[in-house]
Amino acid sequence: MLNTGYVRVLLVDLATGDFRTEDREDLWRECLGGTGVASCLLGESVHDDRDPLDPAQPVAFANGPLTTIFPVVTKTVAAFRSPLTGEYGESHAGGRFASALRYAGYDALLLTGAAKQLSYLVIHDDRVELRTAAALRGMDTIETGRVIRDLVEGAGHRSILRIGPAGESRIRFANANVDTFRHFGRLGLGAVLGSKNLKAIAVTGQKPFTMPAGSRAYKALYAEVYDRVLHTDVMKKYHELGTPVNILPLNEMGALPTYNVRQGYFGEAGEISGEAFAEGELITKRACTGCQIGCIHVALYRRPFAPGWEYESTMVAYDHELVYAAGSLLGIGNRPGVLRLIEEIDRAGMDVISCGTALAWATEAMERGTVGPDQFAGLDLRWGDVERYSRAVALIAAGRSELGQWLSQGEVAAARHYGGDGYVAAAGGQGIAGYWTGYAHVLGHLLGARHSHLDNGGYAIDQKLEPYTDEAIVDRLIEDEAERIVQTSMSICLFARGVYDLGTISQALASIGMEHSVDDLRAIGQRIYWERIRLRERLGFKARLEDLPHRFFETPTPRGQLQPERMARLLQIYQARRAAVLG
């Protein structure tokens, strides 16, 4: 992609192991990379009439033109049909996957078909090989990584993406672990890979690429961006306390979802704050390749296992969303308990946020008598009871027991079956992130392509937008998502979104020989935004008030109690904006 005039796509048919490359000049010109390329590749090959877990369904991965060659351009974007929502699925991961794919000489990867037996894919420059993973069946994500590290070359710089037992069992919110501490977390990529019998992908590359002409401009801009990343306040919060810095301020303003979003305030927030983790458990930080921030906060999870001062310890990465989903949302106010659940959910290969929202719904459903322990292998869930939640995680990961099976399809499916959809903590079919700030957060989750807080930053719009009018909320959500599409089409980590304004992106592209003005980039972002909505609608996406739970209109936010009438007006405005472009 770099200075080449095309996007090089590696296409692998997992049914046969056959592979070939395509150099796509059209994608290079029109879709930039990352989100643009992945959504476009998916749109070309996804089957509207087939189940998300049908072997024929494709999975697309894409890097961007700036991948690895500028600071904090670390992500790979995956696009697939989500088994959790049934519609469009997009998920981003860091680690070493993006750099390894770049060094192997590919900008994008398109997988189709299903392997005949459980397998792992090795991509090493021009060699692409499907190997049996028969001995890895049921292995957790950490152990799978360790075994494959012993089996493939490229120590130090390779990337290993893998699924856990939950992905193999097609748990609908199973994730794909990348290099231990990063994930394609949301919307069930792990289940899709499981449906393809693909346990892992190991990527390693040795193809250096020469600096483009005019590399002096590139080097100078790199140094400037580097200084902005490290020596200004723009990214400070990510390398100091990390995202859990949010726990206390959100709690103060009543915006920390707690007890299945029955309240926005958690009495024990001080115990699980970013400050408390940093002082008590933080042992080191880690970074994705090419990111000088090192936002990955790694805790020591240390616990006794026998009398006589016998301790076992593991390293667990934590983040705001995980501390919320395995903490306040479940009423867990102790750090070892939070770390324990994060580790167990992660090893099984499930998305921690979705697992947390499923457990939270189940706890409330048990409290209300909608479901009972006899449907859950005798397990009676209680707020804050880590031991019971730990057993519940195992039941869900294995799809064991009647309730375990339903929960493994997500709380929305479970609530549809048992009743109780008024109190799912989900919008658009997926559990919400750890904010309870107001209309923009909820609407942003519903409208966002990933049904994620990162699509459009609704939580920040709630906190900053004045005047907070209906039109302004909707327009900001659309504008923010369209601008973030430019950033994620570069595969820039969104933590660096304050560093990479469109002007900087335009300059960075120019320094490597790609000319895109700011206006041009903005127009491309808007085009991809609406094209992606067209694709999402093809796959079944609808923005409907009735898909929001009653719970969201009960629990007060810093913007007051949300009113269904106002939410309906916001949706009408969105529909009008949509109709103006898509008809």
Next chain:
Amino acid sequence: MPKILDAPRMARCIGCESCMLACARMVYQRLSPYTSAIQIRSSGGLMGRMVANICTACAEPVPCVEACPTDALTPREGGRGMTYRKSECIGCRQCVDACPIQVIGWDEQEDKPVVCVFCGQCARFCPHDCLELVEAEVA
């Protein structure tokens, strides 16, 4: 006195590879993990951690210089380490084999070694000050 590279604070390393990218970008002008004279990796063993494999700038006789059949690698003024002149290199790989700690890399496409030139660009782009260019002690 000549400057040499040291990695005294690797316990702070976050594994971002910014130093490697700096060497590849600024010195070798070709981006890959293999076109960097400094190599960061996680190291196993009972004290698993991030480590830096770097040229320690041998005192004379310098093994890679001794092994070089041309004037591509010559002793550095002031002792410790070597000076590299790419134009003189014939791509024989003898320096790679001669390095006692195996820190001379190889650029397969150029067919030339990847050696430290003691310029300090890696240290300049280390966010946690793990690396440092220091005055060498000469025996």
